[in-house]
Amino acid sequence: MFDVELVTIMRGALAQATLEVHPDSSTQALMAERILQSAAKGTRSLEAFRIIATEAAAESERLRLLNPPRPQHAEQCLAELVDLEDEKEFW
Numbered sequence: 001m002f003d004v005e006l007v008t009i010m011r012g013a014l015a016q017a018t019l020e021v022h023p024d025s026s027t028q029a030l031m032a033e034r035i036l037q038s039a040a041k042g043t044r045s046l047e048a049f050r051i052i053a054t055e056a057a058a059e060s061e062r063l064r065l066l067n068p069p070r071p072q073h074a075e076q077c078l079a080e081l082v083d084l085e086d087e088k089e090f091w
Contacts, residue, residue, distance in 0.1 A: 002039060010035050013049030021057040031056045 002010070014032055023031060031053035038052050 006039060006044065009044070009046045010039060010049055013046050014053055016046075016050050017053035017057065020054060023057050023060070027057050027060040030060050 014028075014035055017031055018028060021027075034052050034056040035049045038049065043049060043052070
């Protein structure tokens with residue numbers, strides 16, 4: 001368990017980082033997780049927590065850009081195209 005003062009510092013760091021990067025809810029959860037992990041390893045500085053949270057948000061954004069979600073419609077169209085190619089081979 002963390003003491004009340006440290007929890008207050010961690011929350012403040014998360015709030016500051018959130019104002020900087022405007023994350024979605026999953027990114028904000030990752031930011032909070034990273035803050036907790038660093039606190040468990042001994043970090044106690046508001047600035048260090050803020051940097052850790054901001055870096056987590058940047059990592060999340062990089063991953064999102066490298067792996068954008070594909071629209072379900074595109075996958076359905078691709079499946080139909082493959083089915084049409086199979087039919088051509090049959091006839």
